[in-house]
Amino acid sequence: MHAAQILVNAVVLGCLYACIAIGFSLVWGVLNVINLIHGSFIVLGAYLAFGLYNSLHISPWYSVAVAAPLFFLLGYLLQRLLINRVITAPALVTLTLTFGLDLILNNAMIYFFKADYRKLTLTPSLGSVSIFDVVVPVDRLIATVSALVLTGLLYLLLRHSRVGRAIVAVRLDRDAAVLMGVNVKSIYAIAFGLGAALAGCAGVLMALIFPISPLTSSGYLGKAFVVCVLGGLGSVSGALAGGLLLALVEGIGSTFFGPAHATTLSFILLIIFLILRPQGLLGRKGFE
């Protein structure tokens, strides 16, 4: 039963990791931008949920609907006004730009919200469900389902909508997409906006699970990075696969070698993937 509990914990955690990473993967895959502001977007989303719940008693489930358009707009404008100006420059330039933007946003959050840790506690609490002695907390279960829904929606958007197909086209071959009449700058901004919206929604869901502070943003960013390398860049299902793999390694490693070694194991796995399968579990060669 203990083994079943560890497995269930890992699957749920894997979906949370996927939720954290999916927007990051989209931006990296489509724009070839390592978006270092992603972790701070997640934290900002968590503060939004915290603020709406504590001041207006708006449940986090409704906050997702507020966060998605708000963060899309923020991401869209950021890309349109700033990142698009350096998008064709070497990767280091965009990396430095998003690093700088992250410093600004993170320090602004410390200034306005303070560095104190806060917690969104629902009253009454959602509790847990137990099946054959295997306990699953309801908030994590909801976040898991939401992660799957978001992943599914993004997949449908990319496959079956005009904008989605344009995003995929830009990702596959930027120059050919331009020749086909795709407005690449606009597509970049939409993709970045989608990435930001996904980060904001992830933040709202994470507010229910993790303590909230601007200092946690690097933790989210680190996980998103590892999940993307493991799962494959720009691949929607890759983020899910990478998240599950990472959580399984951490969960099983923690049980057998102690929790202190869980992070070390995940980074060993990352190095192995970088050497043997740089395109990740579900990524395609050429997009690593």
Add this chain to the structure above:
Amino acid sequence: MSKSWVARYVRLAVPLWAAVVAGGGLVSHASAEDVIRFGAPLPITGPLAPEAIKQQQGYDLWAEEANRSGGISVGGKKYKVEIVYVDYQSNTPRAVQATEQMITQGNVNFMFGAFGSGAAKAASTVSEKYKVPTLAATASSVQVYDQGYKYLFGTFTPNDTLTTPLTQIIKAKVPEVKKVAILARNDLFPLAIAQEMEKSAKANGFDLVYFEKYAIGTLDHSAALSQIKSLAPQWIFVTGYINDLLLVRKQMIDQEMKAPVVTMIAGPAYQEFIESGGPTAENITSASWWHPAARYEGKDIFGSTENFVKLFKAKYKSEPDYGQASAALCGALFQMAIEKAGSLDRDKVRDELAKLDVVTFFGPVRFGPNGQINSLDPPVFQIQGAKPVVLFPDAIKQGELKVGVN
């Protein structure tokens, strides 16, 4: 082309030069006044920023109080207090550099230690070299004080003074507790506390069924907690900082873990833990070096614990915790030592610090031969009715231990 570069250079250089000259003028003007400068290297940015803010609040409150009463009296003359802060960005080597810079270039008279045991130890090497008396507000590990240094003093008692009384209380009041599980953050202070707890538990005949460390920045504790749950310990002891402990507590609830006794160090000493934890914080036991519920009548500038708490609340609109109180105490102790020495001579002030034997708002203060305080009984407390209730020492006891954390 070259002309435009020259023009740009002039446009930039002239205001910069003017700013430097104006700034220099200000500095020389300030140093001309009768001021005692205290250096405070703090991790104002980076992961330790919340702790630095707390320490800064303590120093600032003392400086404000000291200046409000006219300043520090040195041989009949009053000197204003000025605290010079340098941000070492949560990076210990930078704390060492900052300390050296403040002593050699910043003209500070005395130093406050860097945050925590690790950085305070590293930076103390520099202040010892220059023979600058240093008061460390947040260094508890004995290893900081066993270097044979003469100019370093600290206001936190050794780590075992937190765990030993707690173990004895649990042994006496809840005899059915036999099995103990310890989960520790793999970091200097939290791990040292966990190791002291391990010693203390074994010495008192408890059965230690689990002792594991978790990495700094761990986002999920479910695997470790599932393992602890399967071992059914009656006492779960977790160390870490507020974010770790809030997360562990949340995940304990998620996994429906219950135990007669749950102890967490060092989060519950902070008001944010009680506010953020809500009902889940109930009956959690903890220990810290000071508590606002203490009632000491002191001879320091704050006069009494009650008065210190009142002043702190008025300035910051929140309850002080042990970090803020210890920082304010360090300032108050310097003030007493300087006034007794009647001089700003570093050696004379150092000797007065070593001789101190005084009751303060923080409790009785006396330093051992190694410079670490040895006169305090750190309080053990439990969250009851969303408030911390002191269980030990008897002199400030407010209630009895409640068993059962659900």
